[in-house]
Amino acid sequence: MLLREALHRPRLRLTLLTGAEALERPVSRVYVTDLPDPRRYLSGGEIVLTGLVWRRDASDSETFVAACAEASVTAIGAGDAVFGSVPDDLVDACRRHRMPLFEVPIEVSFRDIVDEVNPSLWAQRATGLATVLGRHRGLVAAMAAGARLVDLLPAAAAELGVDCWVLTPTGRQVAGTTALAATDRATLAHAFLGAGRLPAHATVEGRRVVVSGVPGRPEHRLASWLLACAAPGRDPFPSQEGGLADAAAELTSLVALERSQVDEALRIERRLADQLGAALTGTEQVDLRGRLLSCGLPPDGTFLVLAANLTGLRTPPELAVTICAELVEPATERVAVTDAGLPDTILAVLAVTPAQAPYAVEAIRTGVAAYAPGLGGGRLAVGVSGPAAGPGALGGAVEEARHALRTAVARGERTSVVGADELASHLLLLAGVPADTRRAFQRRLLAPLLAYDRTHNANLLRTLDSFLACGGSWTRCAALLHLHVNTLRYRIGRIEQLTGRDLSRFEDRVDFFLALRLPR
Structure with a gap:
């Protein structure tokens, strides 16, 4: 009514x-x-x-x-x-x-x-329910006959009088009545992952949009699709949301049918990918060419290897596999994702051309950043190898991706991606050192300064970091910190006194630099 x-x-x-x-x-x-x-x-x-x-x-x-x-x-x-x-x-x-x-x-x-008013509302709802059931039967029959969501959704949305879009948590568009701009897709994905409860709301193209979820496998928001519905045209009135919620509820069943088919196809693909993962990590001695072919990957192609780690969330193990599959989806159509072979690590093998490799890494970085609003207290770390030519180079690419992953984990950030181009630095050295050793090294050097700063509010740690960043230049560091040079000299002297180190020595400067780069 x-x-x-x-x-x-x-x-x-x-x-x-x-x-x-x-x-x-x-x-x-x-x-x-x-x-x-x-x-x-x-x-x-x-x-x-x-x-x-x-x-x-x-x-x-x-x-x-x-x-x-x-x-x-x-x-x-x-x-x-x-x-x-x-x-x-x-x-x-x-x-x-x-x-x-x-x-x-x-x-x-x-x-x-x-x-x-109520009798009219009840009568219209009864009529509407019959219409909904008839429409739903028709859509189910169409999908059973081979029709896809990308074809059915615009027609179903037009019949319901709404505009709608189906997106993944990273903002990748699965289907929709129109093609959304990248900024609008990012807005909807952020609203979906960051909402305390669903449905959530966002503003896209000047319109209020209702955002709801379509669960997948596993049932977690990070693995779900989002369905966004808006009134057609540019109607700014939020009171349309009652009708939008009803339309979204009806369209959700259609999207869920497509999602279940996608999940089933991925489940079959992952069985083959698990066999490839076991071969890559040495737990099975088999011909890699055959494993690559079974996953739809060219046996003589160029590959990137992604290694990922999801921690801090009480989730089923397959969630990390689903997230990685989404991360690499925009990078290439030929990919195998598995959690077989390495504990707490997901591997993805991507077939790319040498020219595609840099763009694939950037697409992965963008996807990882998009997941940040939905991680809460969790962390998502990703390492990506350089291009590997042919199956013989895949073993080295796996090791390179694992080194990059350890570097990403060592940063201690909510989301972190490290590519092969970053491994020729001190970060690779730090990533290879056991965590207990890193913590002991950092504590031995920095604990006296942290304790002094807490007691006296002296900013010695910041002073040290700035001094090293300025290459030991007294004048540049004093200007950066807005201090007199004599004050800076006093602080550096206090640092040397507390730590027993000499900042005129190159070796001591290197030790402090590394300690400051470790996560605290």
């Missing part, structure tokens, strides 16, 4: 005060309240009837209307019993929030409105 239909009841004598331009908004139900903030009881699309008992002064109207607007209410109906008419401040607040407001005469009870 639309708001126009609900208000057009001659027996009720309702008078529209604001919002004549929004009469096409859908109505989900009629809700009566005198709470000053009824948001917790609203789900969107309601006609909210209120006797204004909550109003003490003009500011209360702004509070009430703002709460209703945030909850995507379709309209507010105000009774005349308390004040004799609708206060001007309530009318002004509704205009500011573009909220339709109508006046309920004193002789008309809220029960009269409920009894008048």
Whole structure:
């Protein structure tokens, strides 16, 4: 039912005060309240009837209307019993929030409105349910006959009167009524992963978009697809969200069918990939060419190897495999992803041309960064090898990717990607040192400075870092820290006294530099 239909009841004598331009908004139900903030009881699309008992002064109207607007209410109906008419401040607040407001005469009870509107709502819902079931049967039959989501979704969305898009958590578009720009896809993915609960909301192309999830295998938000729905055109009114939620619920079943087919295909591919992983890590002695061919990879091609590690999340092991499969999807169509062979490490073998390799690494970096809002306390570290020509070079590429992964883990960041081009530095040395040894080395050098800074707020650690970054130049470091050179000399002297080191010695400078680069 639309708001126009609900208000057009001659027996009720309702008078529209604001919002004549929004009469096409859908109505989900009629809700009566005198709470000053009824948001917790609203789900969107309601006609909210209120006797204004909550109003003490003009500011209360702004509070009430703002709460209703945030909850995507379709309209507010105000009774005349308390004040004799609708206060001007309530009318002004509704205009500011573009909220339709109508006046309920004193002789008309809220029960009269409920009894008048509800039967029509029930009748329309019954008719709509039959339509939904018929449409759903048709879509299921079409998919069983071989139709794909990319073909069916635009037609289904048009019939429901919405625009919609299906994206992965990294923002890769699976299907949609239009092609979304990269920035809009990133906005929707960030809203999906970062939301405390779903459905979430985002603004794309000036429109309010409802974002919900379509679970996959395993059932985790990081492995789910997102479904984003918006009113067609550029309608800015958020009260369309009641209808959008219904459309999203219906479209979710269609998207879930496609997702289940994709998951089943990946499950079969991963069985073959596991055999390749076992061969690459030496747990099976077999012909690599045959394993590559079984995974659809060219046996004499050029490859990149990705090694990944997902920690800090209580998740099923296959989640990390699903995430890695998504990371490499934009980089190449020919890939094998497995968790077989190495403990707590996912391997992916990508077939690329030498010219594609740098772009593939950048695509992986972009995907890893996109996952950050959904990791919470978890960490995602990735190492990528350089190009490997032919199956004979794959063993070395695996080792190179593992070295890069250890470097990424050592950084201690929520997300980190290290490529082969970064391995010719001190980071590779640090990654190869056991974690306990690294921590002991860092503690021995920096613990006295950390303790002194905590007690005296002296910023000795920052001073040391800046001094090394300036190559030991007193004047440049003093200017950088906005200190007098004599003050800087005093601080460096204190550092040497506390640590027993001499910063004029190259060896001691190197030790401090490495200790500062380790995660604390």
